[in-house]
Each structure stands twice: as C-alpha cells, then as structure tokens.
Amino acid sequence: MRLLFVGDVVGNLGMKMVEQYLPLLKKDLKPQVTIVNGENVTKVGRGINEKLFKQLMNAGADVVTLGNHAWNNEEIFSFIDDTKKLIRPLNYPGKDVPGNGYCQLNVNGTQVAIINLQGRIFMEETDDPFAEIDRLVEQLKKDQVKVIFVDMHAETTSEKKAMALYLDGKISALVGTHTHVQTSDAHVLNKGTAFLTDVGMTGPDDGVIGMEYEPVIKRFLTSRPSRFTVEENGSKVLSACLIDVDNQTGLAKAIKPILICKEHPYVG
Amino acid sequence: MRLLFVGDVVGNLGMKMVEQYLPLLKKDLKPQVTIVNGENVTKVGRGINEKLFKQLMNAGADVVTLGNHAWNNEEIFSFIDDTKKLIRPLNYPGKDVPGNGYCQLNVNGTQVAIINLQGRIFMEETDDPFAEIDRLVEQLKKDQVKVIFVDMHAETTSEKKAMALYLDGKISALVGTHTHVQTSDAHVLNKGTAFLTDVGMTGPDDGVIGMEYEPVIKRFLTSRPSRFTVEENGSKVLSACLIDVDNQTGLAKAIKPILICKEHPYVG
Amino acid sequence: MRLLFVGDVVGNLGMKMVEQYLPLLKKDLKPQVTIVNGENVTKVGRGINEKLFKQLMNAGADVVTLGNHAWNNEEIFSFIDDTKKLIRPLNYPGKDVPGNGYCQLNVNGTQVAIINLQGRIFMEETDDPFAEIDRLVEQLKKDQVKVIFVDMHAETTSEKKAMALYLDGKISALVGTHTHVQTSDAHVLNKGTAFLTDVGMTGPDDGVIGMEYEPVIKRFLTSRPSRFTVEENGSKVLSACLIDVDNQTGLAKAIKPILICKEHPYVG
Amino acid sequence: MRLLFVGDVVGNLGMKMVEQYLPLLKKDLKPQVTIVNGENVTKVGRGINEKLFKQLMNAGADVVTLGNHAWNNEEIFSFIDDTKKLIRPLNYPGKDVPGNGYCQLNVNGTQVAIINLQGRIFMEETDDPFAEIDRLVEQLKKDQVKVIFVDMHAETTSEKKAMALYLDGKISALVGTHTHVQTSDAHVLNKGTAFLTDVGMTGPDDGVIGMEYEPVIKRFLTSRPSRFTVEENGSKVLSACLIDVDNQTGLAKAIKPILICKEHPYVG
Ligand SMILES: [Fe+2]
Ligand SMILES: [Fe+2]
Ligand SMILES: [Fe+2]
Ligand SMILES: [Fe+2]
Ligand SMILES: [Fe+2]
Ligand SMILES: [Fe+2]
Ligand SMILES: [Fe+2]
Numbered sequence A, B, C, D: 001m002r003l004l005f006v007g008d009v010v011g012n013l014g015m016k017m018v019e020q021y022l023p024l025l026k027k028d029l030k031p032q033v034t035i036v037n038g039e040n041v042t043k044v045g046r047g048i049n050e051k052l053f054k055q056l057m058n059a060g061a062d063v064v065t066l067g068n069h070a071w072n073n074e075e076i077f078s079f080i081d082d083t084k085k086l087i088r089p090l091n092y093p094g095k096d097v098p099g100n101g102y103c104q105l106n107v108n109g110t111q112v113a114i115i116n117l118q119g120r121i122f123m124e125e126t127d128d129p130f131a132e133i134d135r136l137v138e139q140l141k142k143d144q145v146k147v148i149f150v151d152m153h154a155e156t157t158s159e160k161k162a163m164a165l166y167l168d169g170k171i172s173a174l175v176g177t178h179t180h181v182q183t184s185d186a187h188v189l190n191k192g193t194a195f196l197t198d199v200g201m202t203g204p205d206d207g208v209i210g211m212e213y214e215p216v217i218k219r220f221l222t223s224r225p226s227r228f229t230v231e232e233n234g235s236k237v238l239s240a241c242l243i244d245v246d247n248q249t250g251l252a253k254a255i256k257p258i259l260i261c262k263e264h265p266y267v268g
C-alpha cells in the first residue's frame, strides 16, 4: 500500500499548490491513498468549510485531516457529521464531539485506517492521546485492519517521537503536523513504523508559518494584539511524504519526504 | 567566510560523534569558524563543565554555544566568566549574568561575531530577544563587524522564523536549536540572511531527543515524575550546517544542512 | 453533617500548626469529618510519607487529600494502595494509577464521599476532570451517597469556579487548593453547593507559598535554577473552612472560612 | 495618606457597582487618592474606551489602572497618550509603548506615585517586571516621592508575593489584580509594605470571573471555541482595599480589604 500525505494546506496559496501539484504527484508516484491536512485551508488560515473540503477532494485527496484549528470556521459543524472522509483529532474531549477521529477505507480489499490525533504539550486540553490511540488501535487490530496511518498534530518534537516509539510495530506510520516546517528525519523505526516528526505545510513560504510576517513580528515586539493575515503573494511550498507499507504485516517498507519549493523545484 | 555549526551535543554519544566526525568534516569542508552547541553535553544531558568544554574545543570547536540548559551543571559558574569562547544566551535576565552572550573573533582580518539568543515562547522567562539583538547588532555594525552568526535557541518554528525575518539583511545567518530535530528548510532569505529553523541534535538517535524512551513514555502516560536518562546505546546522529558568507557584505551566499546518521552515512 | 477542611500543610511548621490547632478546632467546632490536604507535608514541601500521614491522622485528620505533588516523595508508592484514607487526584492518567481518587465514609449511618480532583490549566496533563467527576458523582448518587466533598487542586480561579458551577446542586461542597492563599469568597452557590476558590495553606507564612523567599526571588530575577527550601522560622498560618451540609438533601447550609495567623489569632 | 483601590471593573454591572458605591465609600472612608482598575470595563469585558474612562473618573476615580486587556479595545490608542491618569502596565515591551506605566500626583504637598505592573508567569511576554520596577522606584526615591502604590496584574500567588517581598520596605503597598477573586491575606509585611495577593473584581458575581458561566463551562468541556459574554444579571460584587500610609516614611500603617456583595452587604 502506498500512501501520500500532504501537510497543512494554508489559505489560497496552499489550495493553489495542491491543485497544481497533487495531480502531478499522484500521476508520478501512484499512491493508493492520498491524505491532506486541511486545518488551515480557509483564506484566513483557520478551519475549513464544505466548499474547500470538496475542492481538496477534487484535487485528489481521499481523506482530509484536521487539527487544533478544526473548529475555527463554524461551518464545519454543519457538514462534518455527514462527511466521513473529513476527520478531526480523535481525542477531542466531551460528549458527542462532532465528526469522527478516524476513517476506514477499503483499498482493493485491504483495510486502511487513517487517524487524526492531537498532542497536548503547549496545546489545547484534550483527552489523553496515548490512551485514545491505544483503544482504537486495539479495535482496528481486532477488525483485521492492517494499514494504519496517524497524522499526529502536535507542537513538540518529544511528544511526536514518544508517540511514534509507543506505537512502533503496531501501526504503519505516524507523521507529525502543526509546526508547519518539515523535519529531515523521515525513517522507519526499529520495529517497522514509518516516522517523520513534522511533514511541514503547504502554501505561502515567505512569511511565518503561512502568515504575513509584519503583523507576526509586531506581536512579538509589542505583546499587543495584532491581526494575522495569510500571505497571498511570494514563494510557495508543498510539503508531503510518501509511505510504502507491506500489506501483509502492516509495517512500513519506506518513507520518503517530499518538498516542492523555490529551493526544490518539482522534477517529477 | 565559511562557518560550520553543529547542533546540541547530547551526552557521551554526542561527544563521540563530535570526536569522530568533526575532524573529518573540517578536513573536507574547510570551515574557517566551527561552532558547536554544547548545552546538553554532560552525561546526564544537561549543562556543561570545563573538561567537556575543552574536549569540544580539542575536537575542533572554535566557539561553544549554550541554551536553556546552560546553568544545569553548577560547575559552569566557576569558569564561564573566564572562558570567552563559551557563550550563553545573550538575553538571560538579571544583573551581572555570568559569562557573555556573544564572542567576537578575528579570522584572517575579518571580524566575526557569534551570538547565542534564546526564545521565550514556551520557555523560561528571559529578556526580550528582539530588543537585545537589536542593540547588539547595532553595536557590532558600528564596530565594523561584518559576519554575524546567531544560534537561536527556541521552541517554536514561528518565533525562530519571525526573528530571522526581523534580522534579514542585517546578519549573516540565524540557525535554530533546542528542538533536537533538524528541519529541511535551510535557505537564504530574500535580503541575504541564511536561515534554518532547527539544525537538530548530535548524539543518540533511537530515543526521544536524546533520552531513553521508556522513562519519557512513562511520563507521558502517567504525568508522574520519571527520571530521564541519556541513551547510551544504539544509533547516533550528527546534525550540522555549513554557511558561506560574503565577507564584503556580510550576507550569506549559501547554507547547506548536514546530517550524519544511519540513513545518511558520511560520505565525505 | 459538619466537615472541616484544612488546606495544604507545608513542611515542619505546617505539621506543627496542625498538631497545635486541629485538636482545638475539633473540640470547639465539632466537625464529624476532618479532611487535611497533605501534598506538601514533607520537610522539603513536596509529597508525603507513611510516617507523616499517620502523624496527620493522629492529629485529627479522618482523610488526607493530595495534589500535583502527590508523587514527589517516592515512599508514597509503597503504602498508598493500602491506605484508603489517603487519596490522590481522581483524574491522574494512565492504567493502574496507584491509590484511589476518593474515599467513602459511613458517619453515623450517613454516607460521605471525599474526592480529590485536579485542574488542568497551567498544570500537569491529566484526564478531563469534568468527565471524571461526572462519572463518579453519578455512581455515588446511585449508591445513595448524599454528602459529597471535592478538594479541587487547581491553579486558576476560572477553572475552580467553572467546576463548582458545573457541579452546583449535585455535590455538597467544592473547595479549591494549590495556590496556597485563601480567597475571601466562601459562599453557598445558587443551587446549594458550598464553594471557596482556595482554602489556602497551613505552615510558614513569611515566605512565598511556604518557601523561603530569597531563592524564589533569585529564580524570578535570573531564570536560572535555584533550590527552594521550606521556611523553618517566622510566622505561621493555618487555613481551613467549615461546611455544614443537610444530610437529607446533601446540599450545603453554610460555609465559613477559618484563618489562624498573626493577624487573626485563634480565639476559640 | 489614605488610598482606596478598587479591583478590575467588569462590564456594565461593574460600572454600576462603581457608580453606586464609590461615592459612598469615598464619603465614609475619605481616601485622598482613589485608584480603579479598568481593564475589563467595556461591555464585552475587555479593554476600555474614553467614554468609560471618563465615567470612572466622574464616579470618583483619581487614577485608572489597566492590565493584560489594556489593548483589547483599539480606541485606547487614540487617547491614552494624552490621558496621564490612565496607566497601562509599566513593563509592556517594545519601543514607544503608548501611554505611561505610572503617574505621579501631588496630594496636598505629598508626592504619590501610582504604578501598574504586569507579571509574566502564565501571561503575555513582557519586559522583566523586577528590573523595570527597580529602575522606577530608584528614580522616584531620588525625586523624593514618598508614597508609592503598585497594582501588580499577575496570575500566580507566588509571583505577586515574591514581588511584594522584593519591594518590602521600599514602597507603600503592592496589591494584586487579574485573578478576579479577592484573597484574604491583606497585611503589612515585615518591613512596612502593605500587601494583598489579589483585591478581586467588581461586577457580576454569579458567573466565572465576570463571564456568563455556560460558555465558559462549554469551553472547558469541549476545548472548542466558545464566545464568552459578560454576565448582565444576577448578583454583583465590589472588591477593594483601603491603605493608610505614613507620609514621612512612605510605609504602610494598615491595609483593610473591602467586599460589597450579597454575603457582605454595605453597612457604611
Ligand atoms: Fe496547521
Ligand atoms: Fe495546528
Ligand atoms: Fe538542547
Ligand atoms: Fe534547549
Ligand atoms: Fe500545595
Ligand atoms: Fe499543588
Ligand atoms: Fe481583569
């Protein structure tokens, strides 16, 4: 099973990059499942709506994951319950959390689970991601799901690596999101789980994690409120990774980072 | 001017990697200044002492930088004041902070400043890094210092990128440390400052940012105290970057990430 | 049912205050259940051991509660499982957490539950206190437990008040601990639950929340490590509150704060 | 010198309490200087505008202090520079911070300084409050200012107590704000500085620190965005304190907490 995962799509430029390169990547790399993190896809960089979700699916996504910004566009509440291919972090707290934390696909007879999980260090209070993933992975194993992919939306390198090592040998891959910068540590862990601390973002590349830099710097300089706006011009980046999984064992054979940007133009 | 910067050296395995590869890197790449972050070089992974500082210098470091762990080994207070080539973050607060936040070298007639700076988001309370670097860079410019390198020890991608954009065109390079995982975004910013969000760490590679993973996972699972210990076995990594600076303008010509690990063996 | 609750007992001076005044308070106020928070009772101000637990019980405690410092003295693991009258926060995460999060007493035929709960804002990551208390209170109601007291160990005023309002009418009383300073808002909420944001601490009163002030100020001034030590001299305080509960409804009739210190000497 | 200090006035109900009781308090207690914290006085509970500032002054305030919400209503930028009796925290970072961090009054020939200071633990990044207050107090001493009052806007009890002990004997009084709940520890420290960890808030008393409780509880239950609104009905509170200072020494003779609420009706 070959999985393609595209990191946090930010604003209009992020959508442009997806629409321009995702078809090419799919044609060249032939992934069987394509996952896109869409938590920042609105033009203000926070949340998603139904139109943009469909646009991501039309561009080639099979499943869209989210993160801490899942709920920032209120339109989400109107369609997430009926949209099985859009998943929010599994471990959001409370009763009757809208939507689902994972989805299951049948890919030519192989069961594939895509899970969205959120970390807690320096983030919103959520249910214990270790306990939640434990329960879900156990259930998926019982259901004979072999291929399990986790998009772990978290701030610190330590929480993402600890979670990957905790799940090593039990899932196919764990890839981090949220910091919007790709790390260079893609590798298969000792027991067979593919890992990448953070896949990075997709969208404007000249600002600060997708935002125009002047207001961000102003906030750092003054600690006073400052309205952040998504960068609409300049360089763009697409950050992704490609994972090959052995369908029999559910373990990873390889993970390869993908970067398309000014320094790394797409060569196909 | 060619600068080589090696990221956070962790424990015994970190020192081994430095002693094994730094001479080779220097022979092959011929940097004129070699900087090593030594904030985790003791065997417990926190702080530095005089013996280890000298060992880093003997292995080829010209300057050793630190970070939030600067003060964790109390021996530092006995020698940092007299050790100009060992620098702690510039913006530690208080009167009469031991040691210095930067050092200045004369490299074949070119003045080079190496600065250690610490971020504040999700970290210890320190003085404003933006205000402090502003003052220092202005003074260095007056003193005709052309080549200015900043090791910015910080947690978030946003604070490091914001600082780099704030200083773009005014300094030669800003490279992040502290997260212990190398990012894949090394590039020269639009106005000429080289940037890498995090250079990554040097030392044990199988655990969690240098630590054995069982106690770290135990802490995540229980939120109870758990004694962390530096990994003493298994795979090792050396994370670094190479920066070429135009001596006339003080701006960067190129920045190249360096990784030596199981997945990326050293090829010279 | 009359309950007496004594806030965080800190170090040797804290134990002295308990031994000196708890017998007097019990004689004068005639509580049927006496609860003491003992999370800081060791001489270093962190954790508890079996000897000190017994000393608190001998001084008049019926139940001892804890908090985030529950686990700081490792001796706790050797006796908490067998010590039903010593309870740790209900919502510590993980499987097989040592000890219990509540205890149940039969007081002259009336069932009384004492619960220890921990907040999450600016504190260790724990399981959702709202979800955990919900489950437990429902179970206690089924078991015909009428009188329910919660020691909520939390940092912010907002989390403690929100929890009290969430439980208003369902439990007898919620009293906060952890900030070590008594608040002046003891009152019965609209639906009958007694509330006090924080009951305050018991022990040395001249320092910073029980600690000698020089090292604490030094830490604030320098952001460098500084060893904190419990104040062993000077003024002392005992902070407590008295709650009267209607045994039929389980609701509070009154809550009265108690302070014994230099400014408020004990008058009996 | 007698000072009256009223804690964070929240929304419409807060203003009502000020307009109803401040004239009575002034008539009965005869303070020579009346200070009101107005950081939450807009109807949304965040920030201040010119009309509300004037309303507070008309109700009897001589000086209005602020806090972390100083900048939440953008109208502040249009008048704070010209409004010497409205002060924002001294230690906001950056160049040319609008407004002033303190103001100086001549009260029948005695110089009185009112300072607004902000803490850093669990709050916005600001300049070092210890270093900033040091500089200002030294300057005020040189200028023969005897009476110095500090409104320290901070989250934790430890930072407020540490600051008070740091300044003990050098200033007349330090009173905390920000947690919106009055503490019961008003006293004069050993070297003569009056202290109260938090004076508490003024306004709606039934919700969570002035806000309606349903949205606050919803946020705690779900960790999803929830619009907070100021409570417009129900019980009200006014929290304040009265401080008597010796004009010759500048040290405090007494500090007395004031609470007007359902449980503590005003008796004059
Ligand atoms: Fe994102
Ligand atoms: Fe995110
Ligand atoms: Fe480090
Ligand atoms: Fe660090
Ligand atoms: Fe405590
Ligand atoms: Fe505590
Ligand atoms: Fe406030």
Ligand SMILES: [Fe+2]
Pocket (backbone or CB within 6 Å): D039, D067, D068, D069, D153, D177, D178
């Ligand atoms: Fe505030």
